Amino acid sequence: MLLTMSFLKMIRNPAAASSSEITVLFCGEQQTPPGHKYVQVHLDHVLVHFVLSGRGRFMPSGKAYDLNPGDSFFIFPGEVSGYISDDEQPWKYQWVALKGGYVLRFLKEIGITPESPISSTARPERLIRLYRSIYRTFEQNQVSCDMEAGGTARLLLARYMEDQQLLSPSIASMDTEIKQQINQMAGWINTRYMEPLSIEDMSRQLGYHRTYLTRMFREQLGMSPMQYLTSVRLERAAVLLRSSYPLTIEEVGHSVGYRDALYFSKLFKQKFGTAPSAYRMRRME
Numbered sequence: 001m002l003l004t005m006s007f008l009k010m011i012r013n014p015a016a017a018s019s020s021e022i023t024v025l026f027c028g029e030q031q032t033p034p035g036h037k038y039v040q041v042h043l044d045h046v047l048v049h050f051v052l053s054g055r056g057r058f059m060p061s062g063k064a065y066d067l068n069p070g071d072s073f074f075i076f077p078g079e080v081s082g083y084i085s086d087d088e089q090p091w092k093y094q095w096v097a098l099k100g101g102y103v104l105r106f107l108k109e110i111g112i113t114p115e116s117p118i119s120s121t122a123r124p125e126r127l128i129r130l131y132r133s134i135y136r137t138f139e140q141n142q143v144s145c146d147m148e149a150g151g152t153a154r155l156l157l158a159r160y161m162e163d164q165q166l167l168s169p170s171i172a173s174m175d176t177e178i179k180q181q182i183n184q185m186a187g188w189i190n191t192r193y194m195e196p197l198s199i200e201d202m203s204r205q206l207g208y209h210r211t212y213l214t215r216m217f218r219e220q221l222g223m224s225p226m227q228y229l230t231s232v233r234l235e236r237a238a239v240l241l242r243s244s245y246p247l248t249i250e251e252v253g254h255s256v257g258y259r260d261a262l263y264f265s266k267l268f269k270q271k272f273g274t275a276p277s278a279y280r281m282r283r284m285e
Contacts, residue, residue, distance in 0.1 A: 022106075022157075024149040025097040027134050032056075032085040032092065039082045040075050045099040046107065047075040049083070050127055054091035058083045060117055067091070070124045072160070074107065074117040094131040098153055110161045121163040130156045182220045185213075186228065193232045194257045199225055233257050234271045237264070241280045249276045 025045055029052075040047060049058075050072045058065045058073040060081040067073060075081045085091045112119055121127060130152055137149045185202060202225050203210040217225045233256040240252045247255065253264030253276075268276045 021102040022098060022100040022150045022153045023146065024134055024138075024153050025099055027094070027096040027131065027138065027149075029094045029131070029135065030092065032090045034085060034087045034090045036085040036090060037082065038084075039080070041080050043075060043077050043079070043097075045077060045097050046103050047095060047097050049073050049075075049093045049095045050124075050131060052092045052094060052124075052128065054089045055086040056083060056091040056093075057086075058118070060114070065118050067118070070121050072119045072121075072127070074112055074119070076104075076114045076117065079114065094128070094135075096131060096134055096153065096156070100150075106157050110157065111164045112160065119160055119163060121159075123163070126159050127156065130159065178216055179220060182217055185217070185225070186221065189225070189229050190232055193229060193236060194255060196257065196259075197229060229257075230267060231271075234268055237268060237276065238272065238279065241276055249280075252276060 032054075051067050051069050053069050055066070055068055058067055058081070060073075060075065060079055065073065073083070107113065134149050134152050134156075137145050137152065142148075185205065188205060189197070189202075199210045199214065203213050208216070214224050217223070217228070221228060223231070237252050237256045240247060240255060249265065250261040253259075253261050256264075258264035258267075265276055268279070272279055274282070
């Protein structure tokens with residue numbers, strides 16, 4: 001059993017914290033006194049609190065959230081945040097500080113952001129076990145504790161993701177469906193790139209408005225549908241230019257969907273930094 005007020009700080013290599021995927025900097029558990037106030041200013045890590053019992057208020061960037069057992073609040077790097085325990089039912093919470101190159105990305109995927117820093121769970125025992133597992137790992141002070149704590153932190157974030165999906169199953173389901181359809185569209189482009197495709201063709205194929213399709217495609221794959229089509233075509237053209245097929249530059253362009261040889265050459269040079277003919281000669285040397 002943990003003490004009612006406990007704190008552990010354990011990071012063997014602080015310089016590695018930013019470069020690793022997820023590093024636990026410190027963790028703890030505390031029963032606060034009535035009206036206990038705390039202010040966090042411009043952290044360089046993410047600080048997560050999970051409310052075990054009692055009540056309190058979290059105040060990030062001018063907002064205010066009244067929280068109860070089963071709620072969590074996330075403080076993000078660079079923020080100024082305050083939190084205060086209730087006068088009659090002061091809260092008891094667990095906390096963990098996370099740092100690493102993937103922490104913010106994982107939280108964004110979960111749906112936890114500076115604009116939406118609160119999470120709730122109907123299954124608090126799962127989170128309690130993981131928080132206390134991190135604590136016990138550091139308490140043992142083994143050589144492998146940093147790595148083990150980082151692995152448990154991944155499981156912790158996975159539980160938060162499950163809780164977010166349970167809170168908004170329709171949104172999660174819709175998001176999954178959109179991802180599947182965008183991936184399906186990408187596969188469709190990969191097999192029909194040689195045809196004269198347009199954004200209108202793609203929109204009809206998925207049944208979405210072209211503007212919405214473009215935005216969702218860009219969010220999922222980092223580029224618009226037409227940019228993806230161009231990339232696929234030019235990559236296929238490069239394969240043909242490296243092959244032993246006796247095709248002219250015009251024929252290569254035509255094979256990947258470009259009827260205008262000059263336009264094809266222009267796009268190819270923009271992507272690969274050299275004209276198709278020079279690219280072929282360089283590969284043959």
